[in-house]
Amino acid sequence: MDFKTDFIPLTVQPQEIEAYSFNIITEELGPHPFTEEQYPVVQRVIHASADFDLGLSMVFHRDAVRAGIEAIRAGKNVYADVQMIQSGISKPRIEKFGGDVRVYISDADVAAEAKQHNLTRAIIATRKAVAEQPDGIFVIGNAPTALLELIRLIKIGEARPSLVIGMPVGFVSAAESKDELAKLIDGDVPFITNIGRKGGSPVSVAAMNAISLMAERG
Numbered sequence: 001m002d003f004k005t006d007f008i009p010l011t012v013q014p015q016e017i018e019a020y021s022f023n024i025i026t027e028e029l030g031p032h033p034f035t036e037e038q039y040p041v042v043q044r045v046i047h048a049s050a051d052f053d054l055g056l057s058m059v060f061h062r063d064a065v066r067a068g069i070e071a072i073r074a075g076k077n078v079y080a081d082v083q084m085i086q087s088g089i090s091k092p093r094i095e096k097f098g099g100d101v102r103v104y105i106s107d108a109d110v111a112a113e114a115k116q117h118n119l120t121r122a123i124i125a126t127r128k129a130v131a132e133q134p135d136g137i138f139v140i141g142n143a144p145t146a147l148l149e150l151i152r153l154i155k156i157g158e159a160r161p162s163l164v165i166g167m168p169v170g171f172v173s174a175a176e177s178k179d180e181l182a183k184l185i186d187g188d189v190p191f192i193t194n195i196g197r198k199g200g201s202p203v204s205v206a207a208m209n210a211i212s213l214m215a216e217r218g
Contacts, residue, residue: 021047032056037065041192041210048206049198057195059182064163065211067190071137071162072215075099078137078208079129081122081146081168085139088205093212104128105143122146130159139165141204144173151180154189164191165207167199174199 025046034042038060046055061067075098080086086103094101104110104125114121122143129136130153138161140147147166153159166181168174178193192207 018047025052028052029055034058034060037214040214041065041207044206044210045203048202049200051198054194054196054198054203057198059185059191059193059195061185061187061190061192064190064192065214068137068163068192068211069215071135072099072212073097074162076136076162077102077133078139079103079126079133081105081125081140082142082201084201085141085205085208088201088209089139090209090212093209093216096216099137102129120145123149126150126153134158135160135162137161137163137165137208139204139208141165141167141169141199141201144168144170144177147177147181148173151177151184154184161189161191163211164189164193165204166191166193167204167207169198169200171197 022043025043029046029052032039042055042058045058046052072094077099078089078094078101080089080101080103082105083103086101089101091101105121110121110124110128114124120143122145126146126149129138138150140150147168150159150161150164154161164181166178168177175197178195181191181193182195184191
């Protein structure tokens, strides 16, 4: 396919359109600070958002991509903060290695406990996920309180995530929660985040899917 054309014919297959998009991203992004293993994650985040500034704001723990690949291949579960992320993640690639994609924010026991303690359901759902698998993969794109609770549990030694993808979007505590995650840069918990208010479920899903694709391809 000629990637120099100004438009894509309606008969072109999705994978060709994706390849065309990736070529455009690489050309327009130009020089960047990301490593060879980090760049496919950034590329898919930009592809999902059409936002180069968001992509360039991403922060990677030194072990994030490698640790994520290893965790998927080890059959670790993926815990999402909201159903939108659960729906967007490629479950077959996670299930291929024995893992599952789970979300607990709408569970009746989570809602009841959140009401009893006057806490957000995202906090209680995070506690439930950590209790089930402290070293699972956590993908948070909507609820800053979920990310802040996960960070608290990491600091007190109750959570030992194999990977945290924390890119919640919003105006209340979103940027702050990601700043707190970024402070763990010298620690042992691998993470991917971004700086600022931007983020959300689509870009968090894109990051997770990029890593699961690398895990599948070997």
